[in-house]
Amino acid sequence: MGAITFGTDGWRTTLEEFTTPRVRMVGQAVATYLADEGLEGPVVVGYDARESSRGFAEELARVLCTNGFDVLLPQRDRPTPLVAHAIVERDLAGGLAVTASHNPPEYNGVKFIPDDGAPALPEVTDAIADRLADPDPLPENEHGTVREVDLVTPHADAAVELVESITGDVDLSGLTVAYDAMHGSGRGTTDALLSSAGASLEGLRCERDPTFGGGAPEPSPENLTELVGVVTDDGGPELGIANDGDADRIALVTPERGFLDENFFFAALYDYLLEDDSGPAVRSVSTTFLIDRVAAAHGESVREVPVGFKWVAEAMADGDALVGGEESGGFTVRGHVREKDGVLIALLAAAMHAEEPIDDRVDRLLAEHGTVVQDKTSVACPDHEKARVIGALEERIPDAVAGTAVEDVNTADGFKLQLADGSWLLVRPSGTEPVLRVYAEATDGDRVDELLGAGEELLEALV
Known part of the structure; x- marks a missing residue:
């Protein structure tokens, strides 16, 4: 269970970690969560174009079905937003999408979408994570059905x-x-x-x-x-x-x-x-x-x-x-x-x-x-080290970056340093990859490069 963690947009990892038994555990956790919340309607399970995605979607459908839920599947891989739309349009209990989005083909992932069609908030994904368990099927006469539907039209x-x-x-x-x-x-x-x-x-x-x-x-x-x-x-x-x-x-x-x-x-x-x-x-x-x-x-x-x-x-x-x-x-x-x-x-x-x-x-x-230029870069950082590095950064926020005074620090997500010339530098942990993101915005590209370089130097001393 420790290998299953829900980040910025669901659980996403390499296929070495994204295995059928773990996917089935997620399916059981979602089924238990929906039952505990009193949500009894059908569930849609979508999937992307990866080689393994249809098979994982069918595994999720099977677990949900044996927990008493009717399941809707698209005829082929379809965009995640169509899954979200179907939840609202069909008044479903929720949905799952098997996708690793923009990650390379050696990745896959799964995200849960609640009955309002919006991304699940942490209290929901935490509740699902708390319910991770091996499948626990109901008697066969209580199983739901699985059928293919048109999500496109x-x-x-x-x-x-x-x-x-x-x-x-x-x-x-x-x-x-x-x-x-x-x-x-x-x-x-x-x-x-x-x-x-x-x-x-x-x-x-x-x-x-x-x-x-x-x-x-x-x-x-x-x-x-x-x-x-x-x-x-x-x-x-x-x-x-x-x-x-x-x-x-x-x-x-x-x-x-x-x-x-x-x-x-x-x-x-x-x-x-x-x-x-x-x-x-x-x-x-x-x-x-x-x-x-x-x-x-x-x-x-x-x-x-x-x-x-x-x-x-x-x-x-x-x-x-x-x-x-x-x-x-x-x-x-x-x-x-x-x-x-x-x-x-x-x-x-x-x-x-x-x-x-x-x-x-x-x-x-x-x-x-006025002109604005923005760019970003990444600094490699294992997932288990991110919290330590961000914590250490809090003690090392500089008074100036690339020769310009820091006027304000926004801590909504990592640290966003707003500078006296109107430019800014943001450092935050990625929720989908083992990296720390560095963003900068200024009025020209040279200045952005300078800020990104300063951000990288700040992090490399801590990673």
């Missing part, structure tokens, strides 16, 4: 309805989009949604490959060079869209900028939504202050939360936020399930772009609010 209908409520009729005819599925579960889902709205699609890596081409399905600049080349080529598609392995995150590529910084897209999305609506934004502590400037220009506010979409989702509910997001490319909007959704946001981004090129909106925002 209801989610697509809801996405179109929501985007139409924001933009008017969704008509992408005349828009050419290059879509990179990165061999993940967005293939046949995100591209199909865009095509159904009228867009002309050019597909990249839209075939299932459980090895993801030998890399990680992480939609980062270095992994999207082909998509960038296609979109920035003269006469190429007008917009590039990529999803990570389970399509809950999105990356955009534009003709002018190539890979579009997720912070810039977040600011552009919020600004676009505020043209005809109102409401605060929720952003993680690692996300740009440009969101705050856009909010202030519209008389709105911003709520800053720790990294992890569960905190974004919780704050969105508390404050009726218009949009919530993270610099890693996870977003959702008011009126949708409170879980990041790279499929819905792909349709919304394309509709935005069809009205006005996203580059033009970003140019306007930067001209009004």
Whole structure:
């Protein structure tokens, strides 16, 4: 049981640790938790495109079924946000998604999604962890059923309805989009949604490959060079869209900028939504202050939360936020399930772009609010050492970083040092990998590199 720990977004580890007996223990823990909470409805179990994911999903379904729950499975691997949507749309007791998201193929994972469709908060995952045990089946006459269902159509209908409520009729005819599925579960889902709205699609890596081409399905600049080349080529598609392995995150590529910084897209999305609506934004502590400037220009506010979409989702509910997001490319909007959704946001981004090129909106925002540059790096650190290092860092917070005084220290998630020149440096433990993350934001790239170097030096003395 000690090998099963729930981090930022569920339990995720290498296949050496992610074994069938342990997965079955998680299934039993979820079944016990749901029974203890008096939740008796069906449970949906989704899964991503990894070689082992369907088999693990069937193991979870079997354990839930023998505990008396009816179980719904998709016909094939599908995006995690479709699982979250199905929970709310079908009024289910909850759901599980077998996925390691953007991690390499030697990883897998499982996350529990409660009956509100939002990511599980620690009190829920702690309660599940407390119930880890070998399967304890009921008598056969009390078993539930397992059946396959369509998760795509209801989610697509809801996405179109929501985007139409924001933009008017969704008509992408005349828009050419290059879509990179990165061999993940967005293939046949995100591209199909865009095509159904009228867009002309050019597909990249839209075939299932459980090895993801030998890399990680992480939609980062270095992994999207082909998509960038296609979109920035003269006469190429007008917009590039990529999803990570389970399509809950999105990356955009534009003709002018190539890979579009997720912070810039977040600011552009919020600004676009505020043209005809109102409401605060929720952003993680690692996300740009440009969101705050856009909010202030519209008389709105911003709520800053720790990294992890569960905190974004919780704050969105508390404050009726218009949009919530993270610099890693996870977003959702008011009126949708409170879980990041790279499929819905792909349709919304394309509709935005069809009205006005996203580059033009970003140019306007930067001209009004000032240039920002953000980047991040990682310092290797075993999981069992993270708490010690962060604790030691508390005693070594400097008075200045890279020659600039520290004006404030935010401890919502690790340590965010806000500097006198408006730049900042954040150090926090990763919840999904054995590393410490270092983030920095400033007005130019050289300054960001300087801050990241200072952060690495600070950590390397402690690790």
